[in-house]
Structures are given as structure tokens and as C-alpha cells.
Amino acid sequence: MKKVLAIAAALSATALVLAGCSATGGDSGSKTLQVLTYAQGDQVPMYKKFFDQCSADTGYTFEQLQVPANDLLNKAVQLTASGSGPAVILADNQMIAGLANAKALAPITLGSLSASDFVEGPLKSGQFDGKQYGLPVGNNGEVIVYNKKLLADAGLAVPTSWDTLTAAAKALTTSDRYGFGQTFQGGETLSWNYWAQLWSAGGSIAKLDSPAAVESATFWASFLKDGTAPQASLQWQSDNLISEVAAGRLAMAQVGTWTLSKLLSEAKDAGVDIGITTQVSKSGDAPVVPFGGEVMAAGASATGDALKAVNDCIVSWSSDTAGLAERDEFLGYLPSYIPAQAAVLKATPYLQVLSDQLADSRGRTEEVGPNYQSRTVAVSTALQQIATGAATPEEAMKTAQTSAAAADK
Amino acid sequence: MRPRRSSYQRRAALMRLLFIVPVAVFLALVFGYPIGFNLWLTFQSFDLVSMISGVSEFVGLDNITAVLADPNFASAARNTAIFTVASIAIQFVIGMALALFFYNVFPLSKAIRALLVLPWLVPSIVATTAWRFIFKDPSGFANQLLGVVGIPPVHWLTSSDTALVSVIIINIWIGIAFNLVLLHSGLQSVPVDRYEAAQLDGAGYWQRFRHVTLPALGPVIAVLLVLGFVYTLKQFDLIWTLTQGGPGNSSQLLSTWSYTLSFNSNAFGQGAAVADFLFLASAIIIVVYTLVQRKQSNA
Numbered sequence: 001m002k003k004v005l006a007i008a009a010a011l012s013a014t015a016l017v018l019a020g021c022s023a024t025g026g027d028s029g030s031k032t033l034q035v036l037t038y039a040q041g042d043q044v045p046m047y048k049k050f051f052d053q054c055s056a057d058t059g060y061t062f063e064q065l066q067v068p069a070n071d072l073l074n075k076a077v078q079l080t081a082s083g084s085g086p087a088v089i090l091a092d093n094q095m096i097a098g099l100a101n102a103k104a105l106a107p108i109t110l111g112s113l114s115a116s117d118f119v120e121g122p123l124k125s126g127q128f129d130g131k132q133y134g135l136p137v138g139n140n141g142e143v144i145v146y147n148k149k150l151l152a153d154a155g156l157a158v159p160t161s162w163d164t165l166t167a168a169a170k171a172l173t174t175s176d177r178y179g180f181g182q183t184f185q186g187g188e189t190l191s192w193n194y195w196a197q198l199w200s201a202g203g204s205i206a207k208l209d210s211p212a213a214v215e216s217a218t219f220w221a222s223f224l225k226d227g228t229a230p231q232a233s234l235q236w237q238s239d240n241l242i243s244e245v246a247a248g249r250l251a252m253a254q255v256g257t258w259t260l261s262k263l264l265s266e267a268k269d270a271g272v273d274i275g276i277t278t279q280v281s282k283s284g285d286a287p288v289v290p291f292g293g294e295v296m297a298a299g300a301s302a303t304g305d306a307l308k309a310v311n312d313c314i315v316s317w318s319s320d321t322a323g324l325a326e327r328d329e330f331l332g333y334l335p336s337y338i339p340a341q342a343a344v345l346k347a348t349p350y351l352q353v354l355s356d357q358l359a360d361s362r363g364r365t366e367e368v369g370p371n372y373q374s375r376t377v378a379v380s381t382a383l384q385q386i387a388t389g390a391a392t393p394e395e396a397m398k399t400a401q402t403s404a405a406a407a408d409k
Numbered sequence: 410m411r412p413r414r415s416s417y418q419r420r421a422a423l424m425r426l427l428f429i430v431p432v433a434v435f436l437a438l439v440f441g442y443p444i445g446f447n448l449w450l451t452f453q454s455f456d457l458v459s460m461i462s463g464v465s466e467f468v469g470l471d472n473i474t475a476v477l478a479d480p481n482f483a484s485a486a487r488n489t490a491i492f493t494v495a496s497i498a499i500q501f502v503i504g505m506a507l508a509l510f511f512y513n514v515f516p517l518s519k520a521i522r523a524l525l526v527l528p529w530l531v532p533s534i535v536a537t538t539a540w541r542f543i544f545k546d547p548s549g550f551a552n553q554l555l556g557v558v559g560i561p562p563v564h565w566l567t568s569s570d571t572a573l574v575s576v577i578i579i580n581i582w583i584g585i586a587f588n589l590v591l592l593h594s595g596l597q598s599v600p601v602d603r604y605e606a607a608q609l610d611g612a613g614y615w616q617r618f619r620h621v622t623l624p625a626l627g628p629v630i631a632v633l634l635v636l637g638f639v640y641t642l643k644q645f646d647l648i649w650t651l652t653q654g655g656p657g658n659s660s661q662l663l664s665t666w667s668y669t670l671s672f673n674s675n676a677f678g679q680g681a682a683v684a685d686f687l688f689l690a691s692a693i694i695i696v697v698y699t700l701v702q703r704k705q706s707n708a
Contacts, residue, residue: 073675077461079460101458102457102461186654235546300461388656388657402478405668
């Protein structure tokens with residue numbers, strides 16, 4: 001009898017679990033909408049506050065599910081394929097082409113917003129094949145920060161070209177200080193730091209073994225090879241770089257704009273005066289740069305009323321201009337929605353450099369569309385190989401092109 | 410009488426079959442299906458689009474030739490071979506030495522033995538995170554220790570010369586416990602009188618080890634090496650947490666490369682093709698082991 005009871009209990013438990021699955025997975029009667037994101041730390045409560053407002057406005061419950069940034073694209077597709085896909089995807093803008101191409105996204109409308117109120121590049125980063133799938137959350141980018149005093153003492157001008165950056169890095173490297181720091185951790189975080197140099201040499205992401213690609217990769221890896229950049233940066237992200245800059249152990253660094261407010265406050269405490277300038281280019285002209293920042297996109301699992309609720313929520317991110325300025329200021333972003341830009345630039349004037357850079361920007365997937373991911377992997381491996389001397393630039397970039405092309409559709 | 414007997418035999422055969430069914434179903438679901446799916450993927454043009462649409466095409470050997478043509482294949486295969494052989498050999502030698510050491514019971518020997526097993530019990534993600542701090546560039550614990558004796562800091566995980574060696578060191582650290590436990594329990598089952606007999610014949614310590622201990626441990630060692638081989642070959646989370654195969658593929662194994670191909674480059678077919686090579690290597694070892702074992706039990 002005991003056994004029978006145990007079996008019955010197990011069966012009913014299974015039934016409950018199954019019922020639970022269908023309650024969150026199905027469309028009809030489901031009130032929970034999943035938000036897939038790679039937000040971290042104090043960004044999570046910030047987004048929670050925003051999505052709680054969406055929940056209150058629409059009657060649905062928006063719930064965040066966090067995954068590592070490198071896993072988001074795959075996770076979104078997997079969940080969508082399994083029928084319990086996310087209703088909202090907060091994806092890095094370079095993932096939109098891949099997600100839309102895989103049919104993991106649903107098209108949205110701009111609602112009360114007008115397309116001309118958005119910066120063009122970022123608005124386009126929410127599109128694929130002429131359809132709008134999401135709207136930009138805001139934009140960030142990589143800029144160069146430098147220790148003003150160290151540069152002035154050495155009589156150096158702010159670097160703008162390959163030659164001046166290399167010379168400055170060499171001049172500023174001492175036994176207890178490195179001249180120039182970059183993120184060299186494998187993956188997108190490394191590749192997107194490098195694209196502006198590839199473009200400034202006349203190269204394209206579509207052809208990683210072109211002479212321009214080899215030349216620019218040689219330049220970008222030269223700091224580690226010359227010992228003017230710390231070897232540890234092979235496992236560093238922008239967060240690690242800024243504490244070194246603030247401590248005076250790094251004279252210059254290319255860092256993400258999302259770290260600037262932390263950098264400036266840490267440097268202020270340490271009595272270090274920080275300057276901010278654009279990324280360099282081969283000739284010293286204004287560089288064409290990639291822009292970062294998420295697109296808040298509608299997931300293909302949202303249909304009917306749920307999609308309408310998701311659409312309203314996405315539009316409300318920008319239509320609430322004061323809230324947008326506040327949220328983007330918190331994220332270290334410059335709003336892509338122009339009416340909110342002035343307020344953010346006033347509160348965070350250090351984003352002016354980002355604003356200037358965005359004028360000459362290029363979407364990361366413009367050249368290769370959904371084939372972008374394999375190029376990121378291949379180029380970051382190649383750059384690490386060149387930097388550590390494991391391969392010559394020609395070999396490494398040729399391998400990168402071969403590997404990436406083999407994964408192309 | 411004859412028909413009855415044969416019907417009994419038939420029933421017995423049926424019963425035997427019924428006893429096998431649960432295992433067969435379990436194996437088919439848990440092992441057969443994933444391996445079969447992986448093999449199917451190897452010959453398909455499966456990508457992110459197919460994941461949702463479910464549509465993919467047969468592409469013959471394209472995925473396998475693409476993987477073999479990729480210069481990364483040779484380096485990942487070489488790294489996997491070095492990683493596996495070095496890990497198993499050194500783990501085994503250290504594990505054997507420790508097992509012999511702990512064969513003699515002395516005060517606290519049980520407690521120390523238990524502590525040595527700890528690395529094996531700690532979830533590998535925890536252990537590897539701890540090792541990340543130890544190997545941190547440039548001021549991790551390992552470099553601080555080296556600094557005490559005046560050796561300049563080593564770029565453990567951030568140099569293409571040392572990354573593979575560093576992950577091997579950590580894998581050995583994890584694997585010693587497994588070797589120690591199996592060999593120690595193996596030693597307990599060696600009859601003491603054999604040692605006494607050998608000693609009476611005038612055998613020294615090494616001769617006793619060589620001619621009594623090793624032969625008696627034979628089956629244990631065989632199991633140990635086979636399991637060690639399979640565990641090491643499929644090692645993934647260790648590398649992934651520490652280096653993600655970097656810098657620049659210098660610690661890339663077939664397992665991590667397969668993952669990168671599938672889930673970072675979204676080339677699922679190529680990832681599956683690399684995984685096939687891992688299956689193949691494991692299968693060869695296990696078949697050889699089974700054949701040797703069968704020969705031994707028949708002898």
C-alpha cells in the first residue's frame with residue numbers, strides 16, 4: 001500500500017510539473033513573459049524596475065532570465081525551438097541579424113515613436129531584411145582614455161593615429177607602468193575592439209586574410225608583443241583595465257564607455273586626471289567605429305495580445321523620455337532616441353566623445369549579416385595568436401578566414 | 410514431454426529478454442539517442458535557422474572535410490593527446506606513490522587521506538575558480554610564491570607557452586584523488602602472505618612492488634587507466650573556466666573546440682564532426698579494454 005501511495009505521489013508530482021510547464025510555455029492563459037538578457041550586477045534591478053512598470057501597464061508579468069553574454073544567441077534560439085521561448089530578448093545589436101534570420105524574433109511597430117527621432121545606425125541595427133524587430137536600448141562604444149599628466153609630462157599630444165599611439169605607448173612604458181591597455185580576452189569583447197582598425201586600413205569583416213586585415217591585426221597585437229601592454233590583458237575586460245588606469249599603472253587604455261563613470265570616480269579618488277578621446281585610425285583621420293548596446297527585440301514566441309504587450313513595453317523604453325535619459329545614464333549609454341540625448345549629455349558630459357564617434361559608425365553585421373558570429377571567434381583567436389607569438393599575422397589571419405568561411409551559410 | 414520442455418525454454422528465453430529490456434531502453438534513450446543524433450548532425454547542414462525551422466540538408470562528408478582542413482584541428486588534436494597522456498601518466502605515478510605511502514597506517518593517516526580526496530569532491534567549477542586566483546596574472550598566489558624564491562612571475566594562463574601546461578597541472582591535481590582511492594583500496598586486497606613469502610625469499614622493497622604488488626593490482630590499474638582516459642578525453646569545464654581554449658587556441662582541446670564550433674560559431678555539423686573523433690577515440694580504448702579483459706578471464 002505504501003508503495004502504491006508513493007507511486008501515486010510521484011505521478012501527481014510529475015503531473016504538476018508538466019502542468020507548470022504548459023502554464024508558462026503556452027500562449028493562451030499564460031501571463032508570464034520571459035525577458036532573456038545578459039544584464040549583470042546592478043543592471044538587473046534597474047531593468048527589473050522598468051519591466052515591473054511594463055507588467056503594471058500591460059497586465060502581463062515580465063520576468064528576467066539571465067545568461068552569459070556569449071550564450072545569449074544560442075539560448076534564445078534553443079528556447080524558441082523548444083516552444084518556451086523568450087518574449088523579449090535584450091540582445092547585443094550584432095546578434096539581431098542571426099536571431100531574425102533564424103526566425104527567433106517577431107516584427108514590431110514603432111507605435112507613437114517616429115523613425116526620424118532615432119540615430120539612423122542604431123535604429124537600423126534593430127532591423128533585418130527590411131523589418132523592424134526591436135529598438136535600441138542605447139549605445140555605447142569603445143573610446144581611449146589617458147592619464148593627462150603622464151602625457152603632458154612626456155610632452156606627447158593625444159594620439160590619433162597608429163604611429164602616434166605606438167610611439168606614446170612606448171614612451172609611457174616604464175618598469176612599473178604599461179603604456180597602452182586593451183581588452184584581449186577571447187570572443188566578441190576582443191574582436192569589436194579591433195574592427196575600427198580593420199576598417200581604417202580599408203579592410204572588411206568579410207575578408208579576414210586581406211592585406212588590410214593582416215596589417216591592422218599586426219598593429220592591434222603589437223602592444224602585447226612589444227610589452228607596452230600587460231600580458232594579463234589576455235584575460236581582461238574593460239573593468240580590469242580601468243582600475244589599472246585609475247591606479248596609474250596604465251597610462252592609456254581603450255575601454256568601453258559603460259565603465260567611464262566608474263573610472264572617473266576611481267581616478268578622482270586617486271587624484272588622477274583622465275582625458276577621453278576617440279579610437280585611433282591608421283592615418284589619424286576620424287575613425288569609423290562599430291557601436292555597441294543592446295536592442296530590445298520581440299521574441300517569436302510572443303503572439304497576439306502578448307506580442308502587443310511586448311511591443312508596448314519596447315516602445316515605452318524610449319517614449320518615456322525622462323525615464324530613458326535616467327536609465328541610459330545609469331547604463332553608461334547614449335540614447336539612440338535623439339529627444340533624450342541632450343539630458344544624458346548634460347548629466348554625463350564625458351559621453352560627448354561617444355556622441356562624436358557615433359556620427360561615423362558602422363553596424364557590425366552590415367558586411368556579413370548572420371555570418372558574423374564565426375568571424376568574431378576566428379578573429380579573436382587570431383589576434384591572441386599574433387599577440388602571444390604563436391603564429392605570424394599572415395598565418396593567423398589566413399586560418400581565421402578559412403575557419404570563418406567554413407562556417408558561412 | 411518434449412513440447413512442454415521447449416515451451417518452458419521459450420518462456421525462459423522470453424523472461425531473459427524481459428530482464429534486458431529496461432537496460433536496453435535506458436541505454437537507447439540516454440546513450441544511443443545522443444550519439445545517433447550527433448552522427449546524424451555530422452552529415453547535415455544544421456545551423457541556427459534549422460534549429461527553429463527543423464529543416465536541414467544532407468551534405469555528405471562536407472562537415473568532416475571542413476574540420477580536417479581547418480588548421481585548428483591538428484593543434485587541438487595534438488593538445489588533446491598531450492593533455493590526456495601527460496595527465497594520466499603523472500596522476501597515476503603520484504596516485505600510486507601516495508597509495509603506497511598510505512598503505513602503512515600511521516597517526517592521522519586516515520584524516521590526511523580524506524583531505525587528499527577533497528579535490529575530487531569539490532565541484533570542478535569551484536576548484537577551477539580557485540585555480541584562476543592562484544594562477545592570476547601577474548600577482549596570483551603561484552607568482553607570489555615564486556617571488557619569495559626570487560623567480561620572476563610566470564604568465565600561467567595568459568601565455569601560449571604555458572597555458573596548456575597550467576591546465577594539465579590542475580587536471581592532475583584533480584585526478585590524483587581518483588587514482589589514490591582506487592589504488593589504495595586495490596592494495597588492501599593484496600593478500601599479506603604473498604608479501605611475507607616474497608620477503609622470506611629475500612625480495613627487497615622494489616622487487617616486492619614489481620613482482621607482487623603490480624601484478625595483483627593489474628585489473629584495478631586497467632580499470633583506472635580506461636576510466637582516466639575517458640574522463641580526461643572529455644574534460645571540458647576545467648579548460649572552459651580557465652582559458653576557454655586560449656590564448657589563441659594554445660590550450661584548445663577537441664572537446665572545447667567542438668563546443669566553440671557548435672555554440673559560438675553556430676556550425677553544429679562541424680562541432681558534431683569533432684565530437685565524433687572523441688567518440689571514436691573512447692570507443693577504441695574501451696573495445697581494447699574489453700578484449701584484453703575477456704582474454705584474461707578466459708585464460
